[in-house]
Amino acid sequence: MNPRKTPALYLGGAAAAMFLLAACNTTPADPGPSPTSAPATASPTTSAPPSSASPSTEPTQTQTSPTPQPSETQTSQWQEFSTQGLSFKHPKDWSVVPDDCEHCDPDEDPMDNPFTEWKVKNEKGRTLIEFKANSAEDTDGDMDTYQRTKIEQEALPAKLSKPASLYAEHYVSTESDGDTEEKFLVMLINDEMIAERGQQPALSYFSPKKDLYSVMESTGDLPELLGFDEDHVTVDQARQIVQSPEYQTVRQIMLSLRPA
16 A cells, blocks of 8 residues: 655745744643553454365364363262273263164173273263274275364373373365265374374274273264254354363263273
């Protein structure tokens, strides 16, 4: 933008003299107190939601600034659930129940099966966490591409077979026909696997003991419980989720996992 130009002022001889005399005899007015400017407040920085761009050959994982956490949930009065040499705590009015297994032996105790899928339900019966002491999942059949945004990461306090973290992410999955979904997920995962979460389908498991591939992750009921469409969660909504008391309870349950 060009600076604004001010026309020069030209004075004749007599006029110039009168002007200078008037200037010498004029007493400057008291400018009075200067207005106090309000201190500038920096606006919080937010990342724009990732776009569902067409797939590229490079892995995509967007890094975000750490999300501030509310005060920790008190867990001193929580109950403990144990199976297959692993345990975690949950609120007294929550429950941990086995999933209805269509092909399982009805006479088998779910506690004896390391592949039992356990549903962690809140006081209203909503399943917010799924847990398997061992799993044999793979990504076969998943042809989607992914764009991921890290929301939160915290190291798991317990000493496991491999270092693991609580990891929350937002992702956009794009099908071959161009349809997209946006989801929020929090999980326990081996640290070495986090960097591999790029454009391709990815598993989320952790290794608490040798030869165990455990799964502990949130369900779509968590965003739904907070009023968000589980298939269309934006990045900003994902950040709102991690600030909620419901998420903090889920977070503390996951961080309490340890070898029994």
